[in-house]
Amino acid sequence: MAPSPSGEEPEPTEAEKAAASRDPLEIYADLNLFGEIFDRIRSEYVDPPDEKELIRAAIQGMLTSLDPHSGYLPPTDYTETREDISGQFGGLGVEIMMEDQLIKVVSPIDDTPAARAGILANDLIVQIDGQQVQGMTQDEAVDKMRGPVGTQVTITVIREGVADPLEFELTRGVISMRAVRWSMEGDVALLRLSRFSEQAFVGIERAIEDIYAERDDVPPKGIILDLRNNPGGLVDQSVYVADAFLNRGAVVLTRGRTQGESARYDAMPDELDEKLSEIPMVVLINGGSASASEIVAGALQDHKRATVVGTRSFGKGSVQSIISLGPDGAMRLTTARYYTPNNRSIQALGITPDIEVRQVVPEEFQGRDEIIGEAGLEGHITIEGQEESTVGSSVYVPQEKEEDAQLQYAIRLINGEETDPAYPPQAE
Numbered sequence: 001m002a003p004s005p006s007g008e009e010p011e012p013t014e015a016e017k018a019a020a021s022r023d024p025l026e027i028y029a030d031l032n033l034f035g036e037i038f039d040r041i042r043s044e045y046v047d048p049p050d051e052k053e054l055i056r057a058a059i060q061g062m063l064t065s066l067d068p069h070s071g072y073l074p075p076t077d078y079t080e081t082r083e084d085i086s087g088q089f090g091g092l093g094v095e096i097m098m099e100d101q102l103i104k105v106v107s108p109i110d111d112t113p114a115a116r117a118g119i120l121a122n123d124l125i126v127q128i129d130g131q132q133v134q135g136m137t138q139d140e141a142v143d144k145m146r147g148p149v150g151t152q153v154t155i156t157v158i159r160e161g162v163a164d165p166l167e168f169e170l171t172r173g174v175i176s177m178r179a180v181r182w183s184m185e186g187d188v189a190l191l192r193l194s195r196f197s198e199q200a201f202v203g204i205e206r207a208i209e210d211i212y213a214e215r216d217d218v219p220p221k222g223i224i225l226d227l228r229n230n231p232g233g234l235v236d237q238s239v240y241v242a243d244a245f246l247n248r249g250a251v252v253l254t255r256g257r258t259q260g261e262s263a264r265y266d267a268m269p270d271e272l273d274e275k276l277s278e279i280p281m282v283v284l285i286n287g288g289s290a291s292a293s294e295i296v297a298g299a300l301q302d303h304k305r306a307t308v309v310g311t312r313s314f315g316k317g318s319v320q321s322i323i324s325l326g327p328d329g330a331m332r333l334t335t336a337r338y339y340t341p342n343n344r345s346i347q348a349l350g351i352t353p354d355i356e357v358r359q360v361v362p363e364e365f366q367g368r369d370e371i372i373g374e375a376g377l378e379g380h381i382t383i384e385g386q387e388e389s390t391v392g393s394s395v396y397v398p399q400e401k402e403e404d405a406q407l408q409y410a411i412r413l414i415n416g417e418e419t420d421p422a423y424p425p426q427a428e
Contacts, residue, residue: 034058063331068377069320070334078329081322085234087197090149091175094119096142101134102126103141105157109178113170119157126165127156147172182207184214187221188414190407193241196233196292201240205272208244212275222280222414224407225296228310228397232291235265235319235338242299243267245276245306249341251299254319256336261319267299280424281306282410285351287371287393290314297351298340304425307413308353310406312393315374317347318381334381348375348388354422355413357406359396369396 038058041049060072073081083089093112096103103125108115126133128144136144145153154169180203181192189211193200211220225245232238235252242251246267255262267273283297283306294313300306319336339345350373361369370392374380382388398404412418 059331063333065379067318067334067379067381068374069316069318069332071332073322073330073332075327075329078322078324081330081332084195085197085322087177087179087195087199088174089146089177090151090172091146092119092153092155092170092172093175094145096125096138098138099124102158103133103138109175112175113173117168117170119155119168120159123157123159123166125155125157127154129154149174179203180207182211184211184220185224185401185407185411186415188224188411189220189222190224190226192226193230193293195230196237196241198234198237200233200237201244204241204244208272208276219275219279222282223276224282224284224410224414225300225306226284226407227289227293227297228284228286228406229288229395230290230293231288232293232316235292235295238292238295239265239267242296243270244272245281245300246303247273247277249303251341252295253339253341253343254336255339256319258335261321261336280414282413282423283308284406284410285310285313285353286395286397286406287311287314287373288395289351290316290373294346294351295338295340298344298346301351301354301425302341302344304427307355307420307423307425308351309355309357309410309413310353311356311358312352312389313346313350313373314371314393315346315348315350315389317345317349317374337381337383345383345386347383347386348373348380349386350374350389350393354425355409355420357409359394359398359405360403361394361396365396369394371395 038054041054042051056072056074063070063072093109093114095106095109097106098104105119105121105123105125107121108119125141128141131144133141145155147153149172151172152169153172154167156165156167158165176199177197179193179195179197179199181194183190191204191207193204235254239251247269248267251265251267253264281300283300285293285297285308289297290313294316297308297313301308317337317339318334319338320332321335322330322332324330337345337347372389372392375388375390401407409418413420413423
């Protein structure tokens with residue numbers, strides 16, 4: 001801290017005060033205060049409290065006081081988080097939807113217990129382990145079908161054209177949640193990435209392989225990477241996905257308090273980006289595109305590899321580490337901030353699209369389709385001197401592709417039916 005011209009020491013900033021070491025005796029005194037309050041609750045609260053839950057609530061309060069993304073994960077939540085991160089769980093392998101209070105099979109997933117047993121699309125699941133599905137929510141039914149790999153479950157289905165219900169005894173297997181779906185919109189490839197789980201890059205790689213196989217190795221006219229309402233996930237997966245379209249240069253920079261949390265992640269040349277290098281690209285984002293989605297969009301934007309279309313992204317520019325606490329669950333702790341290759345922090349600001357395209361929002365959703373994003377979260381991390389978002393960004397995406405203004409604009413842009421100076425991006 002530099003002295004002022006008058007020779008007097010200036011007042012320390014809040015950040016300097018927070019960084020200053022405290023006397024250990026002060027810290028122990030505060031811990032003694034916590035112990036005293038805990039003992040008073042145990043002995044004097046109107047009903048005997050659950051002491052374990054009291055301590056967990058105190059831990060949760062300590063972590064959530066830091067920022068909106070730090071927190072405590074009890075064992076059950078930690079298990080669910082690990083499944084979410086891995087993109088894998090023990091189950092049967094059916095994509096389902098609710099229909100007339102029954103579970104309808106939309107599609108069995110290839111090479112899963114359900115597909116091997118002969119369960120078909122449009123089958124109606126009426127019982128799970130002898131319990132009627134009618135009256136259950138979809139989440140309750142899913143919980144009953146999932147379970148440890150190798151365990152058994154019996155489901156009863158009604159099939160159109162078959163008089164009697166069919167019963168299947170299935171052994172749960174490892175099911176990988178599909179992170180990427182693709183389709184061809186004419187000669188334009190659309191890749192929809194829903195989450196950055198461990199299946200993200202593998203999903204992109206397989207989608208590209210399938211597209212080339214379907215087109216007899218003829219490259220698509222362009223690629224649209226749809227990251228709208230993708231809440232993010234693993235930083236390493238965001239690096240792999242960006243690397244699929246880049247052959248060199250930084251993808252993301254992270255900076256934390258410790259040297260181990262500060263790093264630069266670079267793209268490397270490989271067969272995949274060589275195959276895709278000449279294909280024009282558009283990335284779709286909106287107010288629900290957060291974290292790892294913003295890393296990918298920011299990297300492709302900074303490297304002039306893709307034109308970003310849509311509305312401003314969420315603005316989550318921090319990295320969380322999940323630290324195991326053994327049988328007591330885990331803690332999610334913010335350990336670093338991340339920056340795009342051009343050293344832009346998107347914290348509480350977001351990625352601004354090269355071309356803003358708004359959806360036509362139905363009247364019943366108008367006014368409720370926009371979120372401010374990270375800047376609207378209480379206790380969000382701030383960066384001194386950095387601008388923050390003050391207005392909302394839409395998260396609305398129509399179910400029908402024909403009504404999706406952002407997608408249709410991107411297709412027309414690639415097909416040359418729309419023009420804009422930002423497409424294709426020009427290297428500086």
